[in-house]
Amino acid sequence: MSIVAHRGEMLHFLDDPAQHGDAAWQYFPDGALVIEQGHVAACGDARAVLPQWRAAEVIAHPDCLLVPGLVDTHVHYPQCEIIAAYGTQLLDWLQRYTFPAEARFHERAHADRISAIFLDELLRNGTTTALVFGSVHAQSVDAFFTAAAARNLRMICGKVMMDRNAPAQLCDTPQTSFADSQALIDRWHGKGRLGYAVTPRFAPTSSDQQLQLAGQLLAQNAGVHLHTHIAENIQECEWVAELFPACADYLAVYEQYQLLGRRSLFAHGLHLSEREWARLSACEANVAFCPTSNLFIGSGLFALQKADAHGVRVGFGTDIGGGDSFSLLRTINEAYKVQQLQQNNLSPLRSLYLATLGGARALDLHQSIGNFTPGKEADFITLKYRATPLLEFRIATCKTLLEKLFVLLMLGDDRTVGGVWIMGKQMKTDAR
Numbered sequence: 001m002s003i004v005a006h007r008g009e010m011l012h013f014l015d016d017p018a019q020h021g022d023a024a025w026q027y028f029p030d031g032a033l034v035i036e037q038g039h040v041a042a043c044g045d046a047r048a049v050l051p052q053w054r055a056a057e058v059i060a061h062p063d064c065l066l067v068p069g070l071v072d073t074h075v076h077y078p079q080c081e082i083i084a085a086y087g088t089q090l091l092d093w094l095q096r097y098t099f100p101a102e103a104r105f106h107e108r109a110h111a112d113r114i115s116a117i118f119l120d121e122l123l124r125n126g127t128t129t130a131l132v133f134g135s136v137h138a139q140s141v142d143a144f145f146t147a148a149a150a151r152n153l154r155m156i157c158g159k160v161m162m163d164r165n166a167p168a169q170l171c172d173t174p175q176t177s178f179a180d181s182q183a184l185i186d187r188w189h190g191k192g193r194l195g196y197a198v199t200p201r202f203a204p205t206s207s208d209q210q211l212q213l214a215g216q217l218l219a220q221n222a223g224v225h226l227h228t229h230i231a232e233n234i235q236e237c238e239w240v241a242e243l244f245p246a247c248a249d250y251l252a253v254y255e256q257y258q259l260l261g262r263r264s265l266f267a268h269g270l271h272l273s274e275r276e277w278a279r280l281s282a283c284e285a286n287v288a289f290c291p292t293s294n295l296f297i298g299s300g301l302f303a304l305q306k307a308d309a310h311g312v313r314v315g316f317g318t319d320i321g322g323g324d325s326f327s328l329l330r331t332i333n334e335a336y337k338v339q340q341l342q343q344n345n346l347s348p349l350r351s352l353y354l355a356t357l358g359g360a361r362a363l364d365l366h367q368s369i370g371n372f373t374p375g376k377e378a379d380f381i382t383l384k385y386r387a388t389p390l391l392e393f394r395i396a397t398c399k400t401l402l403e404k405l406f407v408l409l410m411l412g413d414d415r416t417v418g419g420v421w422i423m424g425k426q427m428k429t430d431a432r
């Protein structure tokens with residue numbers, strides 16, 4: 001197989017810049033990223049790297065910034081059709097929009113169609129890995145993994161477990177959710193680049209018995225993830241307190257069934273106590289910061305400084321369809337504003353870290369993806385400095401890399417993504 005060297009301006013992270021400063025990132029104004037058999041063979045200054053790879057075919061990327069593929073740590077593929085649904089907050093939003101949309105996934109053909117649209121949209125936006133909710137139907141996950149495998153993507157997905165407080169046609173039972181999840185794990189987990197996540201929707205829609213069986217699935221299947229929601233909305237938190245009166249707080253519901261661990265990801269976490277942050281940290285669990293969704297359905301402001309103070313790993317989530325954009329660049333833009341409202345500056349380096357290596361770490365996939373260290377799977381994208389007239393105009397005024405990067409992240413969206421490479425192979429990202 002041939003060796004390819006991508007030459008251009010490139011930036012990637014070795015660690016969290018909030019903790020390790022300038023040692024956390026590498027920037028090459030004229031860099032070379034060498035790909036051999038789908039993996040990174042070398043990355044560095046082009047003049048140093050290319051002489052060692054004389055056989056490589058060189059592909060130049062002018063006027064672009066080459067970065068690792070973006071990572072979306074929380075998103076619902078069955079909710080593609082309800083993006084931009086008007087006028088409700090979480091609990092009403094589930095009843096009025098989400099459940100009717102998800103009910104359509106009992107049809108495999110519908111699940112196939114939406115899986116394709118969803119994955120093509122992710123790629124068009126430069127997102128190469130995601131942790132994804134299916135619907136309650138096992139076939140929704142079969143459809144998703146089939147489509148992800150066809151595109152050779154590193155993806156994690158799971159069937160929703162939900163046995164109460166939802167319409168009857170969307171409810172499973174503790175036993176069927178256990179059996180269906182186990183069958184999906186057997187069929188898909190670890191196949192190629194795919195991984196499974198045990199996925200109770202959130203505490204209010206699962207009985208104690210179902211949550212206990214979710215814990216059993218984790219215990220008996222090493223390496224699978226846990227994916228759920230926590231403390232997104234005030235009414236939701238009050239409801240959880242009513243439903244689980246014996247638990248000290250929301251996190252304690254999940255904790256009592258052993259759902260907290262290195263591969264557990266909790267979406268939102270907007271209304272957590274000090275105890276809950278401390279327990280998330282102690283259990284090495286992860287949280288998805290979903291600013292577009294948190295603003296769109298009016299849930300609240302994520303306290304990134306609190307997560308940082310407790311050392312809890314954070315990734316970005318678009319939370320489609322609560323979120324109103326597939327773009328992690330738009331997500332970074334809203335994240336910046338959410339932090340501004342809390343007198344916290346979210347730097348461009350930290351933002352891009354959270355959208356790449358930080359997201360990979362939150363999913364415990366950093367051994368495989370997230371940066372350009374040798375051996376990593378070669379998922380990467382180019383961001384175009386001249387994607388729009390405004391971007392080109394504004395970039396021309398920038399004097400430093402950080403200024404340029406900040407403008408690119410704030411003004412960027414799907415139009416900014418020039419190309420997407422999966423395991424070194426360029427993907428067609430615009431079927432229209």
Ligand SMILES: [Zn+2]
Nearest residue numbers: 076229267319
């Ligand atoms: Zn969600």
